Amino acid sequence: MPLVKGSAIVADDFVHLVDDAPIPAEVAVLISAARFIANPDAALSRDGKVGVLWPNNRDIDELVPHLPKLAAVALIFPTFRDGRAYTQARLLRERFKFKGELRATGQVLRDQFMFMLRAGFDSFEVKKDSDAKVFVEASHRFSVFYQPTGDGRVTAFHRRLMRMPEGARS
Secondary structure (H helix, E strand, C coil): CCEEECCEEECCCCEECCCCCCCCCCCCEEEEHHHHHHCHHHHHCCCCCEEEEECCCCCHHHCHHHHHHCCEEEEEECCCCCCHHHHHHHHHHHHCCCCCEEEEEECCCHHHHHHHHHHCCCEEECCCHHHHHHHHHHHHHCCCECCCCCCCCCEHHHHHHHHCCHHHHC
């Protein structure tokens, strides 16, 4: 499955583990929310990076105490019509100041790519190579936005405001 990150198609550093597989010592792993919450110390006490696959129907507050130690959170879009992961992404970025990789996985569609970027996602697991190429192209196409959101980009209004002389801002 192609991974788009940083406006490029990249190799996935994380190994997706099934719940009964042993956790390797120094490999970056993505583990299920259920497995992680059942024993967070087992995953976090090792040397490799840890990421969690977090379903959109699970309360993000369960994950908050562990955020500083996580390298990635992969939020799941079970269907393209279910947007709860957008809310989770914005909460993680804006309220909880999560600085790690925020990955969209599941039904990640090219039509929703810019919305996902604006919500704070910075990596995307897509099903088709052709979609990955479209994601890369779209990430370069738009550079100015009007609404402030979780990706931290400066809005068009604030860009204009920064260009104005100090006395003209009032």
